[in-house]
Amino acid sequence: MYDLIIYLYLLGVAVTSLFKDKVRKMWLGERAAFDVLREKIDPAERYVWFHAASLGEFEQGRPLMERLRREHPELKILLTFFSPSGYEVRKNYEGADVICYLPLDTPLNVRRFFSLVQPAMAFFIKYEFWYNYLHELKRRQIPVYSVSSIFRHGQVFFRWYGRQYGRVLKCFTHFFVQNEVSRDLLATLGIDCVSIVGDTRFDRVLDIKAAARQLPVVETFLSKRSAIEEQPQVFIAGSSWPPDEQLFIPYMKAHPQIKLIIAPHVVSEQHIADIMAQLKGLRVMRYKAAAKAIETDDKETAAGIEEANVLIIDNYGLLSSIYRYATISYIGGGFGVGIHNVLEAAVWGVPVLFGPNNKRFQEAQALIATGGGFEVNSPEDFELIMGRLTNDPDHRNEAASKAAALVASQAGATDKVYRHAFGQ
DSSP: OHHHHHHHHHHHHHHHTTTOHHHHHHHHHHHHHHHHHHHHOOTTSOEEEEEESSHHHHHHHHHHHHHHHHHOTTSEEEEEESSHHHHHHHTTOTTOSEEEEOOOSOHHHHHHHHHHOOOSEEEEETTOOOHHHHHHHHHTTOOEEEEEEOOOTTSGGGSGGGHHHHGGGGGOSEEEESSHHHHHHHHHTTOOOEEEOOOTHHHHHHHHHHTOOOOHHHHHHTOOOOSSOSSOOEEEEEEEOHHHHHHHHHHHHHOTTSEEEEEESSOOHHHHHHHHHHTTTSOEEEEETTTTEEEETTOOOGGGGGGOSEEEEESSSOHHHHGGGOSEEEEOOTTTTOOOOSHHHHTTSOOEEEOSTTTTOHHHHHHHHHTSEEEOOSHHHHHHHHHHHHHOHHHHHHHHHHHHHHHHHTOOHHHHHHHHHHOO
């Protein structure tokens, strides 16, 4: 049944690739993966295989890859992705020796994959449970680890109809899970090779913070002193989608004294044009990646950037450094696909706001529980929360401290995984 579903999925991908660019990239990338492996895999070397579905999972695996690179330079790293949103962004990542898509999990593809790659061990990040690949790893007695995994009662493994597929979990050598619920659920399947280590993303955001850049463009934008405060309050909206923007932009237009920085999740001319249309009446500038310069909405020179109300980040790669300048942050996705990375803001000691689709995200739930994060369900919610954070410095500072303390308290998962897997 599983193989039939995979073949039907493969057919669906092939058809959809004719119409959607993202799916076409994945389709072509998977077909080219064997050429990449044939060209770049050196049979004389020992490879450690990391598999991440997408960019978020890559970030969870990255601290482990980089520690392995530092402490075992004699080992090579193979990194595979399922989604274009991971591969296309990180295909030139210097921390891995070979990077490609993972061919879809058909029996033929699995045989071809292992004819080219004979990994010494494998790490599957968070949610990846490919039945045929994992059974072949077990058959070959190759250690395979699940990193930062998290399990919930509603998942197929724990349903009566999913018990057969749930056997795939017994292919893992060890699970490094995020919480006790995950450990207890695995125990119901007779799986006890489990360690509760937390989430490696906490280690990753601390690394990002340590390597963060100062951004003169942003600092100039924020340099204007207020008659009320020594420094302007700064609201940073990261990875925003249209429903998020429709929530916070009206509030910001009513409070133009607060500096607004928007880093949209989708950087396209149409999306930015839509944002700027909503910001009509405010002075807006764009940080253009291609020109490495500032453009204004009214073609004035960049000399007056400190007079602007809004700065739109028109490129990727800066957001994690930009959060250092926030007074209050907002993370998008909570009114649709699910919230994006709240930890990149929290690590800077910044209160974090986000929409209601956050229940599956343990880090967001922890922020709410500790008082460093705030769920927003409506414009009325947003106005109430923002009013208190902007007008009550003690409340804001307390929330900021709790956000930073949460991140610091959860660090160390990478070390636990590394010591167990490599015996060091």
